[in-house]
Amino acid sequence: MISIIKGGEKLENRASGYKTRQRDLILDVLKKHGSGHLTVEDVTKLLNDNSTAVGKSTVYRYLEKLAEEGIVKKYTVDGERSVCYQYLDSHKACSNHYHMKCEKCGKLIHMECETVDKLTEHIFTHHNFRLNGSKCVFYGICDDCYKGE
């Protein structure tokens, strides 16, 4: 596996803070369900089924932390009550580009694009807002799903 972090450090190791049994377990679950989306409830249940219980607050707090650090993507799905999280593959430099989420199939599409890059500048100069692009998710319908109709 190729790492983008110097020194061979893995992406998930960028997670700051202590390394604990609970955090390892949560990351494992996320990685195993890489392409799908998981709610806090899902993660908690999966861990409990493995008799490796982790408190729900811990799951909430850690997923929030991972989202802030760009290790997982946090997003909402229309019609669903709970927030979803998705692990970002470590070989992709996810902090440097944008993401589009298909509202139909759930696919997370990585996008590198100069035009979108310029948006950050535009929003700063015209709207006085300092954009944190890595957190933004563009929602819509992907080509596959559109054509499939």
Added chain:
Amino acid sequence: MISIIKGGEKLENRASGYKTRQRDLILDVLKKHGSGHLTVEDVTKLLNDNSTAVGKSTVYRYLEKLAEEGIVKKYTVDGERSVCYQYLDSHKACSNHYHMKCEKCGKLIHMECETVDKLTEHIFTHHNFRLNGSKCVFYGICDDCYKGE
């Protein structure tokens, strides 16, 4: 006002069921905020400020009904807990609007902007993705919070 319904019938008159004081008030509020989005809480508060109180359950139930009938659009905004509703004005039905959310103070800033509008087109032509702009939220730091430091 030009109606898109044949025979001069207005859009909101498509709403089935009884015509009541409460329903008229709710529709009024929605129409006045046509370009923005409103939560159930927003609608309820606006009515209460006008000392024209309407029960919250009524707002929930009526907005849900209007959404089912296609008179308003129901959607969630990334990162927001509450569901949003937008009146579908026949003139503005296609106009997208965007939101910026300050990661510090939590303020949600409404933004209408041609440059950002072009983004929808760009993402469609270059990335084959049909953007649902109203759901997208740009995260960052607002000017007030930046200056306040």
Added chain:
DNA sequence: TTGCGTGCAAAGGTTTTGCATGGCA
């Protein structure tokens, strides 16, 4: 008059928070 609409309060579900305890570094 009939049946839908309304409002209150209670219930249900999700997420956050306070605080004492646990455990990593």
Added chain:
DNA sequence: TGCCATGCAAAACCTTTGCACGCAA
């Protein structure tokens, strides 16, 4: 040892639901 992390329970929120009463048609 000094913090950060954890887990429980409570609180805070948002939304739905049950039921008695009100009101449009």
